[in-house]
Amino acid sequence: MYVSVKGGEKAINNAHSWLSEIRRGDVNIAELNIKQISEQLTLSVDRVMSEGSLYDKDLSALAIKQSRGDLIEAIFLIRAYRTTLPRIGSSKPIETSKMLCLRRISATFKDIPGKQKLGPTFDYTHRLLDFKLLADGEYDKAKIEKYDDKEIPHVLSFLNKEGLIQKEIPSGKTSKDITRNPINFPLTRSERLQSLSRGDEGFLLGLAYSTQRGYARNHAFVGELRTGYVEVQFEIPELGIEINIADVMFTECESVNQFNGSKKIPAQFTRGYGLVFGQLERKAISMALVDRSMRWKEFGEEYLGVAAQDEEFVISHCDNIQATGFLEHIKLPHYVDFQAELDLVRKIREEYKKNGQRT
Amino acid sequence: MLNESRKQWLSYLATADEDYLISLWDNLNMKIEYNWLREPEIGSVMVQGKAGATGDNFNVGEVTITRCSVNLNKKIQGHGYVQGRNKYKSKIAALCDALMQTEKKEIIKKNILDKLVKYKNNKRNEILSKTEATKVDFFTLVRGEDK
Numbered sequence: 001m002y003v004s005v006k007g008g009e010k011a012i013n014n015a016h017s018w019l020s021e022i023r024r025g026d027v028n029i030a031e032l033n034i035k036q037i038s039e040q041l042t043l044s045v046d047r048v049m050s051e052g053s054l055y056d057k058d059l060s061a062l063a064i065k066q067s068r069g070d071l072i073e074a075i076f077l078i079r080a081y082r083t084t085l086p087r088i089g090s091s092k093p094i095e096t097s098k099m100l101c102l103r104r105i106s107a108t109f110k111d112i113p114g115k116q117k118l119g120p121t122f123d124y125t126h127r128l129l130d131f132k133l134l135a136d137g138e139y140d141k142a143k144i145e146k147y148d149d150k151e152i153p154h155v156l157s158f159l160n161k162e163g164l165i166q167k168e169i170p171s172g173k174t175s176k177d178i179t180r181n182p183i184n185f186p187l188t189r190s191e192r193l194q195s196l197s198r199g200d201e202g203f204l205l206g207l208a209y210s211t212q213r214g215y216a217r218n219h220a221f222v223g224e225l226r227t228g229y230v231e232v233q234f235e236i237p238e239l240g241i242e243i244n245i246a247d248v249m250f251t252e253c254e255s256v257n258q259f260n261g262s263k264k265i266p267a268q269f270t271r272g273y274g275l276v277f278g279q280l281e282r283k284a285i286s287m288a289l290v291d292r293s294m295r296w297k298e299f300g301e302e303y304l305g306v307a308a309q310d311e312e313f314v315i316s317h318c319d320n321i322q323a324t325g326f327l328e329h330i331k332l333p334h335y336v337d338f339q340a341e342l343d344l345v346r347k348i349r350e351e352y353k354k355n356g357q358r359t
Numbered sequence: 360m361l362n363e364s365r366k367q368w369l370s371y372l373a374t375a376d377e378d379y380l381i382s383l384w385d386n387l388n389m390k391i392e393y394n395w396l397r398e399p400e401i402g403s404v405m406v407q408g409k410a411g412a413t414g415d416n417f418n419v420g421e422v423t424i425t426r427c428s429v430n431l432n433k434k435i436q437g438h439g440y441v442q443g444r445n446k447y448k449s450k451i452a453a454l455c456d457a458l459m460q461t462e463k464k465e466i467i468k469k470n471i472l473d474k475l476v477k478y479k480n481n482k483r484n485e486i487l488s489k490t491e492a493t494k495v496d497f498f499t500l501v502r503g504e505d506k
Contacts, residue, residue, distance in 0.1 A: 053420040086402040088424055093407045093416045100483060102490055110497055118493040147491035154412055168411030177418050189410055190417035197419050232406050232422060238438055244370035245404060246422045246442040275408045277420055
């Protein structure tokens with residue numbers, strides 16, 4: 001017999017009221033508005049867009065406000081909203097070589113066409129707390145200089161010309177959209193890249209770090225890292241005309257990794273790829289390293305049994321909404337499940353008492 | 360300033376700053392009669408990237424898009440596909456698209472599209488000139504031991 005139990009409705013409603021009040025905080029302090037979040041907490045907004053897998057700054061800022069700054073909760077809200085949107089279609093593949101760059105660096109070549117451009121970076125700051133930000137609204141203004149508006153070619157295309165690096169050529173394999181179809185292992189690289197791009201930054205950082213420490217043989221250089229706006233091209237179904245339907249900020253990382261070669265092909269560098277919404281370079285670099293370590297089969301490398309090589313392990317666990325959903329559900333009532341366990345342990349103990357031993 | 364191709368004007372309308380486009384339109388104060396072919400609808404477009412920038416396509420994530428279509432005088436259709444979730448922006452884009460196919464096109468071009476082009480160019484110039492100021496100039500130091 002199953003007896004359902006109801007209750008807690010009042011407790012839940014009152015808990016939500018308190019949540020609402022505590023989210024507002026001290027009412028003598030001005031309330032945050034969405035534009036303040038999207039303008040001043042840009043990198044939080046970027047992370048929520050990337051892992052929420054939906055590029056919309058205002059929605060992302062709203063989710064951050066609603067979740068009291070809990071970014072995984074905010075990502076959850078965006079994912080839930082995303083599922084309500086009708087899909088109008090799919091864009092043409094973006095051309096990151098035409099990116100309007102805010103930042104573009106290479107750790108492998110000093111002198112590159114288009115030069116090294118640092119952009120608004122935390123690199124080279126001393127990581128000392130800036131107490132000026134406590135006090136006043138003063139800030140430094142960006143400097144400007146005359147420029148040439150030329151396309152900035154990818155750094156790795158120069159290595160390509162010499163045949164020193166493995167080429168990325170379309171395989172012609174079709175890939176499924178992992179948000180629309182259940183995934184079946186083994187995956188195509190495209191399916192892995194889609195998962196990684198919406199994966200959890202912390203998880204990918206940890207895995208990428210593990211490859212650097214030796215859990216997978218793939219010493220990586222940052223061949224190129226760039227952040228900027230890319231035009232998204234989309235064909236209007238009614239007209240058959242392709243238009244620039246959106247301008248989206250991306251960070252792209254191309255890693256250069258150690259050699260691969262065979263009797264047919266002389267030794268050449270291999271590569272990993274990271275592409276994410278927003279200015280999230282830690283995540284883009286992590287993605288490139290983890291992409292590379294999962295390509296061991298393609299390059300005929302040894303499987304070392306480490307986490308970062310195991311696509312089933314990586315892809316099944318990199319989604320923080322799936323992970324937190326399963327993890328957090330165990331705090332919800334499991335009274336009946338637990339009752340069964342309790343009965344079992346009591347029974348085992350009784351038998352032990354009776355027989356004086358484990359049965 | 361704007362090459363009068365539909366591809367171009369639709370692109371500038373789609374990616375326009377919504378507050379700016381709305382203010383330009385409202386200032387014109389045009390009274391337009393139209394029927395809906397499709398009322399404004401919020402949806403998404405899946406953005407595709409290429410593995411290693413040149414290889415296989417893959418899905419990166421979606422971007423919010425609003426679209427609608429209007430009919431002017433039951434003969435001229437205008438389509439408003441715009442970035443974001445602003446239905447009014449989408450309606451303005453559809454009306455501008457339709458009006459660009461009529462004798463009112465000079466008004467729309469001068470008061471809206473040329474200004475959107477200028478706005479976008481200014482933004483682009485601002486980014487390029489700030490990025491340029493962070494360009495690294497390497498120099499090498501001559502050291503003694505080579506003598």
